[in-house]
Amino acid sequence: MSAADALLIFIDDRHEFEGWLRLSDGAVVERGKGLEALPGLVDPATGAPLRVAAVVPGEAVALHWLEVPAGLTPAQAIAAARLVAAEVSLQPLADMHVAVGSEHVESALRPVALVPALAMAGWLSRLQGAGLDPDVVLPEPLLLAPPAEGFSRYHRGSTPIYRGQADAFSVEPELAELVVADAPVQEVADEAFEGGLAATIADPVVNLRQGAFAKRRRWKIEWSLMKRLAALAVALLLVTLAIQIVSIFRYTFEADRLDAERTRIAAAALPGISAANAADRLGERVTSLGGGAGYSALASGLFAAIQGVPGASLTAMAFEPDGSLRATVQGETPAAIPLVQQQLAAAGLSVLAGPERSSGGRPTADLTVRAQ
Incomplete structure (x- = not known):
C-alpha cells in the first residue's frame, strides 16, 4: 500500500457522517454518502490496511500559525503551544484540545489547532462506534494546499473553506470578506481539490490525533525479532552448558590432583607403606x-x-x-x-x-x- 491509498470519512457540522472517499494511487476511485457501501479497511489488491483519515468541519477548529520553540519533543511542543495559544483563544484553554504541526526549517511559525476537547471526544466516539479508528483527524480547510500568494477557496459545502500560507479557516462569505480583504482569492475546482487529497493526507499539516487523543498502537508479535531472541536464548543456553561442562572437568581434574597429593604426602609420612594404602593408614594413625x-x-x-x-x-x-x-x-x-x-x-x-x-x-x- 502506498501513501496515496486512503479512506476519507467526512463529518459535518452536526457531527453526522456526511460521506466518504476512497483514494487509490492518489485518485478518487470510490465515493458514497453517510457510511453507505463503505469499503473494507484493507486494500483489496494487497491486503494491507488502508490509511483512514477523518475530516472534521473547519468551523469547529481554530487554526493559528504561532511561534513555538524548535527542538522540542511532541509533549513539550504541545505544552509550549498551550502557553502561546492562551493569548489568541476565545475559550478557556482548560476546555481545549491543542495539536501542533511539524516544525519547518524555513519558518519559525508552526501550525497549532485548537478544538473543544468535548467535540474531539465526540468525533472519535462516533467513529469508533462505527468500527473506524482513524490514523488522521484533519480539519477540512487543511485539505487545500497553500497558494503562492493570497488565498485558495473551495466551495465544498454550504460554508466555503479558505487556505493561505499561514491561514486556514471556514467561514461564511460575509465574514470571509473581512478576513481576506484585498488579498487575491483563487477558486479551486473539484478535480484539483480531489487531486490534492492524497498529498494532504499523506503528510497532514496538523493531525488532531495527538496528546490525549493519540491513536493507541496495537501490540503485535514481530516474528523476526522473536526468531532473533530465540537464537540468542539458544546460544546463551549452549554457552551456559559449556561453562558447566568445563567446570565439571576442572573440578574432576582438581580432585584427582588433590588425591594424588594426599597419596604422595601420606607415602612420605609413612615410609615403607605402599602408595595405594598410605592414605588409609595415615588416617588410622591420626585417629589413634x-x-x-x-x-x-x-x-x-x-x-x-x-x-x-x-x-x-x-x-x-x-x-x-x-x-x-x-x-x-x-x-x-x-x-x-x-x-x-x-x-x-x-x-x-x-x-x-x-x-x-x-x-x-x-x-x-x-x-x-x-x-x-
Missing part, C-alpha cells in the same frame, strides 16, 4: 593419636549438650593427647552445669567435672569428656 573421628564425635556431643541447656555457654576447649576433650563451661544458674553433664551422659559420653567456681559472677566448671 587422638584426632580425626574421635575429636569430631566428642566435640559434636559437647556442642549439642550445651545448646540443649538454656544459659549454658562454652568459654574454652582443648583436645588432649590421650583422646579426651577438656572444656570450660559456664551457666546462668548453678543447675546449668549438672544439666550439661546429664546431656553428655545421655549422648553416651563419659564426663568428669572439676570443682565448680565463679567467673564473672557465673558458675563455671572444667569438664573432661571421653568416649565410653
Whole structure:
C-alpha cells in the first residue's frame, strides 16, 4: 500500500457522517454518502490496511500559525503551544484540545489547532462506534494546499473553506470578506481539490490525533525479532552448558590432583607403606593419636549438650593427647552445669567435672569428656 491509498470519512457540522472517499494511487476511485457501501479497511489488491483519515468541519477548529520553540519533543511542543495559544483563544484553554504541526526549517511559525476537547471526544466516539479508528483527524480547510500568494477557496459545502500560507479557516462569505480583504482569492475546482487529497493526507499539516487523543498502537508479535531472541536464548543456553561442562572437568581434574597429593604426602609420612594404602593408614594413625573421628564425635556431643541447656555457654576447649576433650563451661544458674553433664551422659559420653567456681559472677566448671 502506498501513501496515496486512503479512506476519507467526512463529518459535518452536526457531527453526522456526511460521506466518504476512497483514494487509490492518489485518485478518487470510490465515493458514497453517510457510511453507505463503505469499503473494507484493507486494500483489496494487497491486503494491507488502508490509511483512514477523518475530516472534521473547519468551523469547529481554530487554526493559528504561532511561534513555538524548535527542538522540542511532541509533549513539550504541545505544552509550549498551550502557553502561546492562551493569548489568541476565545475559550478557556482548560476546555481545549491543542495539536501542533511539524516544525519547518524555513519558518519559525508552526501550525497549532485548537478544538473543544468535548467535540474531539465526540468525533472519535462516533467513529469508533462505527468500527473506524482513524490514523488522521484533519480539519477540512487543511485539505487545500497553500497558494503562492493570497488565498485558495473551495466551495465544498454550504460554508466555503479558505487556505493561505499561514491561514486556514471556514467561514461564511460575509465574514470571509473581512478576513481576506484585498488579498487575491483563487477558486479551486473539484478535480484539483480531489487531486490534492492524497498529498494532504499523506503528510497532514496538523493531525488532531495527538496528546490525549493519540491513536493507541496495537501490540503485535514481530516474528523476526522473536526468531532473533530465540537464537540468542539458544546460544546463551549452549554457552551456559559449556561453562558447566568445563567446570565439571576442572573440578574432576582438581580432585584427582588433590588425591594424588594426599597419596604422595601420606607415602612420605609413612615410609615403607605402599602408595595405594598410605592414605588409609595415615588416617588410622591420626585417629589413634587422638584426632580425626574421635575429636569430631566428642566435640559434636559437647556442642549439642550445651545448646540443649538454656544459659549454658562454652568459654574454652582443648583436645588432649590421650583422646579426651577438656572444656570450660559456664551457666546462668548453678543447675546449668549438672544439666550439661546429664546431656553428655545421655549422648553416651563419659564426663568428669572439676570443682565448680565463679567467673564473672557465673558458675563455671572444667569438664573432661571421653568416649565410653
